[in-house]
Amino acid sequence: MTTSTPAVTSSGSTKTADSTPPSSRGGSPTGLGHKARGRAVKDQIARVVMWGAFLLALIPLVWILWTVGSKGYHLLLDSTWWTNSQRGITSRREGGGAVHAIQGTLIQGLTTALISVPIGVLTAIYLVEYGRGRLAKTVSFMVDILTGVPSIVAGLFVYALWVTTFGFQRVGFAVCLALVLLMIPVVVRSTEEMLKLVPNELREASYALGVPKWKTIMRVVLPTAFSGIVTGVLLGLARVMGETAPLLILGPYTKSIATDLFGGLMPTLPTMINQDRTESLPAAVDRMWAAALTLILLVLLLNIAGRVVSRFGSVKK
16 A cells, blocks of 8 residues: 655645655565576576586596596606606616706796796886887787787797798707797786786875886886786796797707707707607607606696795785
């Protein structure tokens, strides 16, 4: 039952105020209950679909990890795997280790990071702090293009420039140049996102004290986003250390320890896997699975380190 109460307006006329309860005006409580139950059903269906897709995506990952782990773990339990190289070991002979390939992978990864990180961080600072107009849009567009470049295209590009155009040999440094093309966009985008998370109030407070913009970036912005930048660098490093195509094109393999990036031959874990992949002898096949498991563990450790840094050093708003 509804009631009406007369009210006096500013012009002196009267009107009635509807005191009907809101629930009665918008529809019956039964109708609202049906809508709520409908939304709940849709929510449950969406949850089931998402969990199903997640479990479906896990199947190939778990299958790969189980296959590689079960076939390669026994060599990793031997101390010689971590201390010896494959020098003098033939395909038929068991034994030897992967220290030469692990060392080469780390050297090339760190060299790639030394070149990529300054370029990537400075590019991100320009885009966030200074970038305006057509030049900034062009730089951002080029970074997007680099993000989608396949690794084999990067390797072929450096091969055409380094070997075909300049006539240099295939060496470890040429591999690093190809990996730089793959790591720079990862560093730029991760650093860009971390710099955007820094509250503007920090910048404005620094400007209010008369601190120049470049010093504000160096002393306030970068230290605040440091942990996120380190996380992005570690994730980018983990990505390039697992790349294979540029190494097959530009990095000749050797079974001995080699640390000279300009010396020609330099072994890495991907090239060691490729070397033993062509053999059907049990000793070579076992080394192939063990090298694959070693590479997975190396990339996994870098990803975990990146997550730990992000977890305990995230930007506080």
